[in-house]
Amino acid sequence: MLVGLLIISTIFVHFYLNTVPDVLQHQLELRSRALTESLKGTITAPLAKKDYLTVNQEVKRASKLSGVAYAVVRNKRGIIVAGFFNNLNKFENDFVQKIKEKGFQSDILIKNTIIPGEQGAGAQLKIGGVPVYDQVTTLPESGGELHVGLYTDNIDKHFFQILLSPLTLVLLLLFFLAAYLLFVLLDKLITEPMRSLTNVANRISLGELDLAIMAAGPREIRELGAALERMRHSIKVAMERLSR
Known part of the structure; x- marks a missing residue:
């Protein structure tokens, strides 16, 4: 950020x-x-x-x-x-x-x-x-x-005079505030869901196959979550067949 x-x-x-x-x-x-x-x-x-x-x-x-x-x-x-x-x-x-x-x-x-x-x-x-x-x-x-x-x-x-004018300083402050809010929003919408999916993928790789993956966020992240969920389910089914 x-x-x-x-x-x-x-x-x-x-x-x-x-x-x-x-x-x-x-x-x-x-x-x-x-x-x-x-x-x-x-x-x-x-x-x-x-x-x-x-x-x-x-x-x-x-x-x-x-x-x-x-x-x-x-x-x-x-x-x-x-x-x-x-x-x-x-x-x-x-x-x-x-x-x-x-x-x-x-x-x-x-x-x-x-x-x-x-x-x-x-x-x-x-x-x-x-x-x-x-x-x-x-x-x-x-x-x-x-x-x-x-x-x-x-x-x-x-x-x-323009650079140091109150109007310019206010606009600059508003710009930085808007940029900060934008990055906070992007972090909430993209970074946090991606971090959550990464954590779930790591746990699956360690053998935790009973996790239900419910991805939130933009469409692409939800699709990635759905793909991970299908992968988890397929791995779980394959492991159950091998254990019989």
Whole structure:
């Protein structure tokens, strides 16, 4: 019973650890796409009119949203038109110093490029020592690109929050309780009747042929009991004939 409980518990934990992070990652990707498309709709018209003041204001506003690492607009020549970080204190000192001296550099985003024919792409990047999920989309009116980066360390924080939440702990407790009750039920329905039949078979092998075998439990165990009863009866009859 204990081994079975451990096996089921291991399967449950394995399923949980492999499912929840994937769900959180999927939510992160959906949010990055939604933010990118929303910002794209806001800046497309001003960018086409070369209203860079409005573009900068909208990109800066987007970069200050919760969980956002940065928001960047590049033109078709790869030059940064607008680029803002949410909080530079999260990044390594050398990286921060470089940004302060030279501004947002286009080579930061070189690892996430759009495949020809596609409208966007997403990639896990490490920028200034910080893991970031970068979502890029095309800006058809200007031929440029829009990048929005989200902190991925939030995934780990959310995962542990979910893992240690009261709801998860209650569900885990209910799961173990249900597993325990299941094994108790299986022990009562199968293990005990099988143990009883094994004991009867051992006694028959020692010559106790007057035992009446009345098996209980599932159909297969009752059929096994009936077979043992026929065997006992046949052995008893054969022994009585030999003793005459």
